[in-house]
Amino acid sequence: MxxxxxxxxxxxxxxxxxxxxxxxxxxxxxxxxxxxxxxxxxxxxxxxxxxxxxxxxxxxxxxxxxxxxxxxxxxxxxxxxxxxxxxxxxxxxxxxxxxxxxxxxxxxxxxxxxxxxxxxxYPKDKLSVYISNVENASIINIHPSAKDRSLSKVSLIKQLDTMRQEAIYSDQWYNETLMNTESNKRNERFPYLLIGTSSKWGSGLHTLVYIEDDGKGILLSTPKRELYFRSQDSIMEGGE
Amino acid sequence: MTKKKIWFLGLLIIMLSIIVYWFYFSTPTSFPTNEQLVEELNRIFPKATASIIQDTISIDERHVLVPFISKKDDYGLSYWVWKNRKWQVASIDTKGEPILWKLNGNDPSSFYFVWNINPKDQLSSIHFYLIRDRGYRIAEGIERYYPRVQMEKRISFQEKSYGSMQLPDDWITFMNAYLEVESAKQSPGRNLFFGWIPYDLTNQQIFPERSVNGSGYSEGKVDVEYVMILNKGEIEIP
Structure with a gap:
């Protein structure tokens, strides 16, 4: 193993x-x-x-x-x-x-x-290159603004190939988070981490996979760059 | 003659490997008595002025944490490691503010918070944190956003104000994933840090005066990481 x-x-x-x-x-x-x-x-x-x-x-x-x-x-x-x-x-x-x-x-x-x-x-703009084996996937909360929700594998698998890549507005996200609320009431835009997945066999790619608070966004953080994908439906269930 | 020499050489190699094995891999013997511990602490680091051993906490087979009280009524910590067929003091802190003891290099599952809070500081609980600050970076047309990571673990004190705690499972999971990506970078960095906030009986943050700013001894090879006191205001509570 x-x-x-x-x-x-x-x-x-x-x-x-x-x-x-x-x-x-x-x-x-x-x-x-x-x-x-x-x-x-x-x-x-x-x-x-x-x-x-x-x-x-x-x-x-x-x-x-x-x-x-x-x-x-x-x-x-x-x-x-x-x-x-x-x-x-x-x-x-x-x-x-x-x-x-x-x-x-x-x-x-x-x-x-x-x-x-x-x-x-291994096309670098394909989500399925970074997230290929979903069998043992789950999520962990990495910020207190995360709710008690779980991953919907069915929804994730169904949308892996249809999620659209979008631009990262890093400074805008940062400033929105900072300005909207007083310092210790802030919500994190990406409060979940997807774990237990692996990149495509043989690619040697290492990735951190953050999930957006609405369950419809995935932020990939690789050693070289970040990529941002949006889906139609939430890839999480429960909570709210 | 040559045959004899070969036999002799073979025997020598076998003997040597047995000795080396016995020296480095033997299972630890029983832990020293409290009197022996006090004596050894004061011999190695006279400033410790150890007088009472509170407990011996075995973290694993080869690592033992020994909280002690000094003659000056300070609450300190000593770190014992089984090495070269001996229980040795790897490190001594005269005051027991929380510290992260890394038993095995870069493996987060071998990281333990250890502490020995002076009871006069009257803490009722400690909140431990794993934090990575929120940030962003735009360079050469590549945008990066770093989500804030803030994970918490609360410890409340009942009768004991000393103890040890392995990192929680979700912290280990996060750190393993984070370190894997970080080590694949061309210039690895680390922006994760550990922190703690002490609370008193009325749930107010207080400053544990008698448990901080001690002095210490360390034999150099022991791997510990400083745990910073945070301000309640720095913690996000949505």
Whole structure:
């Protein structure tokens, strides 16, 4: 059970792309090895690759994700100094060290591919991507203005695909809540939290799901952004 | 000769692992007597001037809370942990205002409020709070609204003015969900905090003068979080 829930929380696309990247590197190393006349000891090749991988890189923010762009081949330089004066040996190892540095670009490219692919497979504006398994869902009250109500799973499931995304008026919500009443009589606009749901398998998305006081609004809070959805009917029952 | 050496080495490894196991994973022995506790408290932190042990509260197999009264008539707390085959004092507070003791790092289900209120402060109840302030943020075209989280748990005092309490279930549920999203952020932060409000017999908020501003000893590895005294006015009661 533990393992299954862990897997369901990992970003499967990212994982697959990393594995793919390594397969390409291994394949390239194998081709180099076959072409060489003076062959190095096999166990030294991974070592050269890993040291070669070591580089100075620049962090770039792209589509809300930080990607690493390699700049300086530090690992290759280190190996160059290690093999200084042993020119023949360096000749056999050099290409693997550089392949290690090139691997940085392979991973960089795989990240560039992962981001749009992830967006296509898990559309970021679909509620059903964030709330996919409703079986064990329930709500908890996170503010005293919440009433004693419970989740209507039937209503939630029925409306998952039809809820409309709407704009977040963050400052307006904040100011309305603050101004309408004296300081200690305030109602929270989102006094409930939906728990026990999980995001779509393999998406690796983590979300806090707040529910609006009228039961018709869902505020999703992910590490990168917030999304707001409205439904026709309330997804809660009881209370009032 | 070599065969002998291998045998010897194997035996050594087995012996070592038994010793390590016995040292780190053995189940705790019986807890020290009250006299031993007083002696140890005063040896480690003479300022504690412990004189009476009020109780020993076992929180789990390896963590025990010991409220005590000092010679100056202060009500203090000592935190005992089973480590390296010994019951050790992890921390001492000379006054017992509530504090959050985190037994196991980031796992909210291992968080306990602990307190030892001076009876002269005449509290009749404590309200504990878990709060995240309401807020909003607009940056780079991305709008965020943070709903206020305010969860409450009331403790009323009958005969004992000391005790411990695990975080309520719904607090744990909320914190787990919150921490999961927070830790997936590129720059994780934490805006949750814990608070408490003391009430007297007439249900008025009072300031528990004799239970706050104590001094303390801590061996460094003990994980506690400060619990702030809140004002009744800061609490939303719709």
């Amino acid at each position: 533990e393992i299954i829930s862990n897997v369901s929380n990992t970003n499967v696309i990212e994982m697959v792309m990393i594995i793919l990247g390594w397969l390409i590197i291994v394949f390239l190393a194998y081709r180099m090895y076959r072409k060489q006349i003076v062959k190095p000891k096999v166990w030294t090749i991974p070592l050269m690759l890993i040291v070669g991988l070591f580089s100075l890189s620049m962090n770039l923010k792209m589509l809300e994700t930080i990607v690493k762009v390699p700049i300086l081949p530090l690992g290759v330089w280190i190996l160059y100094f290690v093999f200084k004066g042993k020119n023949e040996k360096w000749q056999t190892y050099r290409s693997y060290a550089w392949l290690g540095f090139v691997a940085n670009f392979i991973f960089f490219a795989s990240t560039l591919l992962t981001i749009p692919l992830h967006h296509v497979i």
